[in-house]
Each structure stands twice: as structure tokens, then as C-alpha cells.
Amino acid sequence: MKLKRISIIGRPNVGKSTLFNVIAGFRKAITSKTPGTTRDRIEAVVKTVSKQFLLVDTGGFDEGNSRMKSLVREQTLKAIDDSDILIFLIDGRDGLLPMDRELADLIRKSGKPIVPVVNKSDLKISNLIKNEFYNIGFDNFLFLSAEHRDGIYELIYRIEELLEEHTEQPISDLSSEVKMSFVGRPNVGKSSLTNRLLGWERVIVSEIPGTTIDNIDVHASFGKKDFIIVDTPGIRKRMRISTDLEKESSLTAIKSIRRSDIALLVIDASEGITDQDLKIANLIHDEGRGFIVLCNKWDLVGNQKTSADEYKKEIKFRLGNLDYAIILNVSAMTGKGTEKIFPEVHALAKRMKTEFSTPDLNSILKKVGIEHPHPMATGKPVKLKYIHQLPANSPIFQIFSNQPAEVEKNYVRYIEKKLRNAYNLKGVPLKFKFRKGDNPFIRH
CATH class of the missing domain: 3.40.50.300 (P-loop containing nucleotide triphosphate hydrolases)
Known part of the structure; x- marks a missing residue:
């Protein structure tokens, strides 16, 4: 009902x-x-x-x-x-x-x-x-x-x-709904994508950049799965925010990322991924949200020599350390590729709740240490002794080390790569915290 x-x-x-x-x-x-x-x-x-x-x-x-x-x-x-x-x-x-x-x-x-x-x-x-x-x-x-x-x-x-x-609906559990937000620069097609997914003009679409001022929550169903779509105002560069209202809209868009389970970064495929897009991508990662990149207006690019796979490789290269994001080539205008959005969001929401076996994690960590030991620091070896998953909405791992402050960023990325190879973690952000000590569950 x-x-x-x-x-x-x-x-x-x-x-x-x-x-x-x-x-x-x-x-x-x-x-x-x-x-x-x-x-x-x-x-x-x-x-x-x-x-x-x-x-x-x-x-x-x-x-x-x-x-x-x-x-x-x-x-x-x-x-x-x-x-x-x-x-x-x-x-x-x-x-x-x-x-x-x-x-x-x-x-x-x-x-x-x-x-x-x-x-x-x-x-x-x-x-x-x-x-x-x-x-x-x-x-x-x-x-x-x-x-x-x-x-x-x-x-x-x-x-x-x-x-x-007039016979109202009894209170039901809404926790099963997946919250998803469209974020991106103004006029890249966030509202058009919302309308395409819903099949009618739920959100006003205009050629004027910045038309969507508010966050607009829309309840939607796909198959037997429920979603809440948050269509956000465009996040503009700070120097381009000319009014208090526009500034508040940008802050509202950032808040919408925090309210979401999955953030979908909408970019203009004809322009490629811009520096401003990358800033928003980093914001999504920092907030620990499931990450999907929607390359909208693919109809303007797809008929050129660049193949879909080549284009995705270019986007992944630009994303750098955020290349774990799911990349979909879509067109709000023609509808091409948009049928994949809901299934990908639902699958990613499930992966975000992955529970990792502590013995399996430590087996991977041990193998990493044997195959590629961490460089010496302060004249001493840096040892990573124990890893476990912390309770959170997205995977956060705590690693115990004899020198936690000396663990290099490149080495953390190496550990992340090994975990991604061992598990299906497309679109899932991974975070690591380091503490001094051995296995905390062994009494000495």
C-alpha cells in the first residue's frame, strides 16, 4: 500500500x-x-x-x-x-x-x-x-x-x-529503501536522469544552469526493490557562487551525499571528467558512500571513434585512486544505459554491507607482508600485525602496527588493491585506521 x-x-x-x-x-x-x-x-x-x-x-x-x-x-x-x-x-x-x-x-x-x-x-x-x-x-x-x-x-x-x-497506510519499516543521490556540476543532466528513471517529469528540467534549487526526495520502486532518489542542486565552484541562495544550495547538495547510501556522480560525457568533477568524487569517497559515475549525454559521444571501453579507461585514469567507482555510459535523452542504474545501485548497496571474516583478512595481510614487506622506517621494520573490520555503514578496517605513524600511503593502497582482488568491491570505498599494538584479542 x-x-x-x-x-x-x-x-x-x-x-x-x-x-x-x-x-x-x-x-x-x-x-x-x-x-x-x-x-x-x-x-x-x-x-x-x-x-x-x-x-x-x-x-x-x-x-x-x-x-x-x-x-x-x-x-x-x-x-x-x-x-x-x-x-x-x-x-x-x-x-x-x-x-x-x-x-x-x-x-x-x-x-x-x-x-x-x-x-x-x-x-x-x-x-x-x-x-x-x-x-x-x-x-x-x-x-x-x-x-x-x-x-x-x-x-x-x-x-x-x-x-x-480516508484509510491511511500503517507505519512500515523504511530501512530497506536504498537512498541514492545524483550529484555533480550544474546542468550535467541530474534532473533529466531522474525524470528518465521515473518515466515522467517529476523534476522541472531547464536549460538554465542551476534550475534545481532544493533537494528533492522521490520514492521509487524497481522490481521488488525500493529506492529514495535525491536529485540535488549542482555543486558549483566556490568562485562562481554569486548569491547566498546558491551558496546554500551547494551546501545542501553536500548534505545530500551524507544522507545517501549511494552517490551517483553525473558528468557530461562530451566534456569528460573535469577538475570540479574530481573534487566532488573525492568528497563522495571521504564521506564513505557507494560510488557510481554516470557519463551522461553518451549519445553525443558514442557515435564517435572512441569505444565505450576506451572511454571508461580514460575516466578510470582520471579518477586515479578512486578508480574503484562503477562507470556507466548513459543518455537521459535517449534512455540508453539508464536501465542499468537501479540494478547497479541495489547490488552496490548490498556490497556496502559486506561482512569480512577476520581470519581471511589476516591471511591476506600476512601474505602481503611476506610478498612485499613494508620499507624500514626510523631504522626499524614496520610490521602490520593484525587487521579487523570496524562496525560502520561502509568497510573500515583497523590495522595494528608497531609503527602506525610510519605506514606509507602507497603501502595502504597496495593493501587495498589486494583486498579488492580478493573480494568483489566495485564501487565500495575502503578506509583504514592504524593503531599501535599487536593482536588486541590475545592476552599477554
Whole structure:
């Protein structure tokens, strides 16, 4: 059974994102004083004491002429159509505007249960203005202030009542879902790939770099497997971040990597892997996330002399020590190669949870020491005496040595290579910690 979908609908800058953040319990959407900041639909699973539902924040409904406003309007209309319950939000300070009336007519025609809410009611609203709200045909308006969290509990209670009436989904275990995020420079096709995977325009796509401002969580199923897709804002070079909002979007993209199990670095195949791509790749590795490189726009490259295998070799060479990443040549435009994404993500998520046998690890470590001893340091041999896996979301190994500070980076890479040869660890980051001592489990 699917979760009930509850969408917050309203014209721009009435406080939809602020209300979404308060209900969702964390700062998921970027809020701004600039009207129309939220361009895409943003979703979060919300659990109350007894209920669970999918909360959706929509872009502001605006009757404008620009292409972007038209796209946002289409998304809002689709959100209304897809929703089970609608929260209709009005700005109490502005009073009732013509656009509010138009939107009220639109959502009333949908036939969906509606919770009418007047936001920014921290200032006293006169009875005359209150009567104006009731004149648009809704009963039981809730007056609240999302910014100051006044009246939120009443809204949650109203939502729970409607869920009770309309048979909600029981709370289920979502831990089996694999969280995956698309990261990369602006305009490399992250949103287009999301849309291709989902089969419809879930995320607004535009030729304007930086169109996607927020992290957009989308729940998806492939076969019998569940995924959460986080479509992130592009990570721009610091020197190119021109506004506070863009700077915050870059930080949000970095946070999305930390929220994910698997990070998919999207690059422009026609440009190859850039220095900025490599910086993002290192960030993925440092955060210990499963690592896949999606070479998008392969349709612009694949018909040239360069073969797919040759191209992958070039990418691996550029990645250097991060060449363990899975590399897929894909095209969001034609769909070629995109059918491999979900299966690869699922398989990588399973490999990320690999449990390594301590005896097997020590057998490999011993063999490494015999075949290729570590160089002397401070006039003494450097001995690696014991290795075991630490509890973590990705493989981290602790190695005991007589001189842990002297272990060379190249030697660590050699150990990593041997482990990768012994196990199937494509796309899995490996980390090593060194401690002074012998086998910690042998009493002397």
C-alpha cells in the first residue's frame, strides 16, 4: 500500500516551505524571502505518533508568462491531481488576493479533502479579514504561524483526522529503501536522469544552469526493490557562487551525499571528467558512500571513434585512486544505459554491507607482508600485525602496527588493491585506521 500524499498548495511566498520544514521536522527545503524560491516538488515521509504520510511542498502557483513559471504551474496542477489531501495555504498578512481565489476554485474542483490554513497569523487578524477568508467557500480555517510554530499541533491533529477517515497506510519499516543521490556540476543532466528513471517529469528540467534549487526526495520502486532518489542542486565552484541562495544550495547538495547510501556522480560525457568533477568524487569517497559515475549525454559521444571501453579507461585514469567507482555510459535523452542504474545501485548497496571474516583478512595481510614487506622506517621494520573490520555503514578496517605513524600511503593502497582482488568491491570505498599494538584479542 502506498503512503497517503498530502500537498501544500499556495501562491508564491505564503510560507509553504517553512510549513513543510516544520511538519517534516528538519530543514529540508531551502526557505528564502525571494518569491518563488521552491521550484520543484519536494517530498518527505512524516511520522506522527500514530500516522504516517508523504508530505509534498510545491512551487508557488503563479500566473506568469515565463517558461519557468509555466513549468511550476504544471507541477502544481499535477501535485493537486496526485494528492490525497490538500493543505491550502494563504498569507494572513496580505489578505485574500485574486490568485488565492483562483487557486481556491481550482482545488475545490479537484474534489480532494482540503485543510484551509491562514499562515503568518502571529499578528492579530481582524474579524473583517477573517470573514473575507470564509467567503471563498471553505469552513474550519486554521490560523497559525509556521515561522513561530504556533498552531502546528492543531494542523497535525486535523491531518490525522482526515487520514483516519480516508484509510491511511500503517507505519512500515523504511530501512530497506536504498537512498541514492545524483550529484555533480550544474546542468550535467541530474534532473533529466531522474525524470528518465521515473518515466515522467517529476523534476522541472531547464536549460538554465542551476534550475534545481532544493533537494528533492522521490520514492521509487524497481522490481521488488525500493529506492529514495535525491536529485540535488549542482555543486558549483566556490568562485562562481554569486548569491547566498546558491551558496546554500551547494551546501545542501553536500548534505545530500551524507544522507545517501549511494552517490551517483553525473558528468557530461562530451566534456569528460573535469577538475570540479574530481573534487566532488573525492568528497563522495571521504564521506564513505557507494560510488557510481554516470557519463551522461553518451549519445553525443558514442557515435564517435572512441569505444565505450576506451572511454571508461580514460575516466578510470582520471579518477586515479578512486578508480574503484562503477562507470556507466548513459543518455537521459535517449534512455540508453539508464536501465542499468537501479540494478547497479541495489547490488552496490548490498556490497556496502559486506561482512569480512577476520581470519581471511589476516591471511591476506600476512601474505602481503611476506610478498612485499613494508620499507624500514626510523631504522626499524614496520610490521602490520593484525587487521579487523570496524562496525560502520561502509568497510573500515583497523590495522595494528608497531609503527602506525610510519605506514606509507602507497603501502595502504597496495593493501587495498589486494583486498579488492580478493573480494568483489566495485564501487565500495575502503578506509583504514592504524593503531599501535599487536593482536588486541590475545592476552599477554
